[in-house]
Amino acid sequence: DIQMTQSPSSLSASVGDTVTITCRASQSVNTYVNWYQQKPGKAPKLLVHTSSILHDGVPSRFSGDGIRTEFTLTINSLQPEDFATYYCQQTYSSPTFGQGSKLEIK
């Protein structure tokens, strides 16, 4: 299985900040990485697919980038509703998820 390693596992930030979460794949996955947001007690929601394509209805302050083994999710101008846990996922082979990055309010 392809391992996905996210960093940091947790981070704190303030409303208005910009944060970046990194995801590294154990082998090349081309651009087939997706990002999800999960809030407590809720199902994950798709934010970005195929590394950088914003899903319908996702605010433009979210952006994804990367290729092969290095991927990032950046959130500009954090809003209160952005505090959640974020997961990367590769679907290049049997899908696997990163361990999650919990974004908390500072």
Add this chain to the structure above:
Amino acid sequence: QVQLQQWGVGLLKPSETLSLTCEVSGVSVSTSQWRWIRQAPGKGLELIGEFSENAGSDSDASLMNRLTMSVDTTKNQVSLRLTSVTAADTGVYFCARQTSCRGGSCYSYGWFDPWGQGTPVIVSS
């Protein structure tokens, strides 16, 4: 718009069988790929099974042939059955559709969207 609605019994004793159903609207269950994901308490997301009518099923090796997935085309539902549950099977179970097309554009590999709302499952004696 594709929507998934889950239901199933959430409290089980060890050795019992977990049965979950995901009712699908907006797309035929026959033409899509379905995924089951488990999230242990306080943990991350784990893909435990994949199913489609044309490709069959595949499940995580750790489940050791306890997992069965199927679709009911008459009811447009996707189902999961996990036998001989233990406390290690406790968690929230999600169904999801894997798709690789959106807005007329298709890609080689896909993403999970939408997800069901999740079913909490507790296995306890």
